[in-house]
Amino acid sequence: MVEENGAIRTLSIDIGGSGVKVMVLDRQGKPLTERARAETPQPAKPDSVINAIETLAATQGEFHRVSVGFPGVVRRGITETAVNLHSSWIGFDLATALSKSLNAPVRVINDADMQGLGAISGKGVELVVTLGTGFGSALFVDGKLVPNLEMGHHQFRKDETYEEQLGRATLDKVGEKKWNKRLEKAIASLEHLFNYDYLYIGGGEAEKVNIKLPDNVKIISNITGLLGGIALWRDEV
Ligand code: BGC
Numbered sequence: 001m002v003e004e005n006g007a008i009r010t011l012s013i014d015i016g017g018s019g020v021k022v023m024v025l026d027r028q029g030k031p032l033t034e035r036a037r038a039e040t041p042q043p044a045k046p047d048s049v050i051n052a053i054e055t056l057a058a059t060q061g062e063f064h065r066v067s068v069g070f071p072g073v074v075r076r077g078i079t080e081t082a083v084n085l086h087s088s089w090i091g092f093d094l095a096t097a098l099s100k101s102l103n104a105p106v107r108v109i110n111d112a113d114m115q116g117l118g119a120i121s122g123k124g125v126e127l128v129v130t131l132g133t134g135f136g137s138a139l140f141v142d143g144k145l146v147p148n149l150e151m152g153h154h155q156f157r158k159d160e161t162y163e164e165q166l167g168r169a170t171l172d173k174v175g176e177k178k179w180n181k182r183l184e185k186a187i188a189s190l191e192h193l194f195n196y197d198y199l200y201i202g203g204g205e206a207e208k209v210n211i212k213l214p215d216n217v218k219i220i221s222n223i224t225g226l227l228g229g230i231a232l233w234r235d236e237v
Contacts, residue, residue: 012229017133112136
C-alpha cells in the first residue's frame with residue numbers, strides 16, 4: 001500500500017440525508033483537498049448514492065483507500081439501517097460495492113461514530129451527538145468506540161424520539177428558539193443517562209445552537225465528520 005514517496009492518501013466520505021461530502025486526507029489526517037459536496041440523490045438508493053460518490057471522488061485526485069461515514073447502523077461493511085435514506089440499504093454490502101466502483105479498499109462505519117473519532121480527546125467517557133437530517137450519537141470510553149449507539153431513535157419526551165424532536169424536519173417546523181430549548185433538555189437528559197466527561201455537538205445544524213453550554217460541552221465543526229475518516233485506518237501504517 002505504501003506509495004513510492006510514502007504518501008498514502010485517504011478519501012474520506014460522509015454520506016448524509018441531504019448531502020454527500022468528500023475530502024482527501026494525508027497520512028496524518030490533514031486535509032489535502034477542499035471539501036466537495038453534492039446533494040444526496042432522491043430517492044437515496046445505493047446505486048444513485050454510489051454514482052454521486054464516484055462523481056465527487058473524480059474531483060479529488062489520487063487516493064489509495066477510502067473511509068465512509070454512513071447514516072445508519074453498519075456492521076462489517078454492511079449497512080443494516082438507513083432511516084433517512086432508503087430501505088434498500090438494509091443488508092447492503094456498501095464496503096464491497098464501493099470498493100469495486102472506486103477501485104480501492106473501503107472501510108465503513110456509522111457517520112456519528114466517524115465524526116466522534118475526529119473529535120474526541122481519548123480520555124474518559126465521551127459522548128458525541130450530531131444534529132443534521134437525523135440525530136446521530138457516538139460513545140467512547142478512553143478513546144474506544146462503543147459502535148452504533150443510535151440514541152436518535154430512543155424516546156426523549158412527549159412520546160417522541162430525539163430525532164423526532166431535534167431532527168432537521170422538526171427544526172424547520174418549530175424554529176430555532178424552540179429547537180434550542182429542546183436541545184437544552186436533551187443535553188440534561190443525556191448527561192443523566194451517560195454521566196459523560198465530555199459531550200461534543202456536531203453536524204450541519206450545530207451552528208444554530210445558541211444556548212449557553214456547560215464547560216464540558218463543545219460544538220465541533222461539521223468537517224470533523226470527514227477528518228475522523230483517518231482513524232479507520234490507524235491499524236495500518
Ligand atoms: C441514524 C443514525 C445516524 C444519524 C445521523 C439517524 O437517523 O439512525 O445512524 O448516525 O441519523 O445521520
